[in-house]
Amino acid sequence: MVRRAAAAKLGEFAKVLELDSVKSEIVPLFTSLASDEQDSVRLLAVEACVSIAQLLSQDDLEVLVMPTLRQAAEDKSWRVRYMVADKFSELQKAVGPKITQNDLIPAFQNLLKDCEAEVRAAAAHKVKELCENLPIEGRETIIMNQVLPYIKELVSDTNQHVKSALASVIMGLSTILGKENTIEHLLPLFLAQLKDECPEVRLNIISNLDCVNEVIGIRQLSQSLLPAIVELAEDAKWRVRLAIIEYMPLLAGQLGMEFFDEKLNSLCMAWLVDHVYAIREAATNNLMKLVQKFGTEWAQNTIVPKVLVMANDPNYLHRMTTLFCINVLSEACGQEITTKQMLPIVLKMAGDQVANVRFNVAKSLQKIGPILDTDALQEEVKPVLQKLGQDEDIDVKYFAQEAISVLALA
DSSP: OHHHHHHHHHHHHHHTSOHHHIIIIIHHHHHHHHTOSOHHHHHHHHHHHHHHHHHSOHHHIIIIIHHHHHHHHTOSSHHHHHHHHHTHHHHHHHHOHHHIIIIIHHHHHHHHTOSSHHHHHHHHHTHHHHHHTSOSTTHHHHIIIIIHHHHHHHHTOSOHHHHHHHHHHHTTHHHHHHHHHIIIIIHHHHHHHHTOSOHHHHHHHHHTHHHHHHHHHHHHHHHHHHHHHHHHHTOSSHHHHHHHHHHHHHHHHHHOHHHHHHHTHHHHHHHTTOSSHHHHHHHHHHHHHHHHHHOHHHIIIIIHHHHHHGGGOSSHHHHHHHHHHHHHHHHHHOHHHIIIIIHHHHHHHTTOSSHHHHHHHHHHHHHHGGGSOHHHIIIIIHHHHHHHTTOSSHHHHHHHHHHHHHTTOO
């Protein structure tokens, strides 16, 4: 416990001493603690290494610190190796470009292929920072030859936390490597991760599409990554389709309204008539989020007309989906659009031949009622609910009477 406390404060203590004292007193202590029998002490010595390295010259670093740091990067305890990976960017800045090239890059390669997933994940998190901190001169060559081959291996790692850690930063490499390298070398990796079975991996890729868009442009993006997204959106497994629906508002924000309308709008509408209820339900909620993102004018011109057309669909399930959409869109679109465009359709559907549709009309009127003004409620909604309240179907009658009660129309 005492040695742990000493190791934890060693770096701070070194900062307030004369350089000669650091070399003569602190470095031997650091070397001793870094080879302590307790791994909890050794890992704290790695943290101290950052502060000590910042104080020493390149020659002193090479002689006094690097042998110990090399040893820590290959420590028998994964917790120590994890700490090296976690502090890698700080160590890289502290030791400078020459030692980074000679010592840290090989150490980083080993951490990326470490036998422990926690270590690989920690190293994967640092990939972008490592590449950013390399000297501009020669950076591309180092990344392409000494880092990218190891990244390619991690894309298909057996551990989902490793893949997720990599996916959270890999898109950022496109701004470092430029358009040609991104298209030739990175896009295949993005595509592989976009199709990964782990939802978090896919989400991390979709969340950072704007990084790639800045480098290769929307046209190239639509030719490469978007077909993969569309393919997933139409996947035979409904859970895969569901995952893409959940990412759609995020994707829409990344790509913008115009591009979304051109490439993805039709997908969102197709989900509304999916044969799986969970997909239709998720697609309905997705529309609300899209309206919140793009605004009511977009909804009025682009979404609402398409939804209302479904009210005449031969399939009663699709007609019911129209009502579910109106339930969520009314809140996002406000009183005017709800009253002028949606309410007439709901009222018309009160005469549907299918009882399930009629009782959902009653539920929809209850839902949108608070948004409507008093005149609309009294003159249009009340008569329809009263008629439904006399329906021969017991469920229709029940929900109509409940709506009358909730909306205080009795």
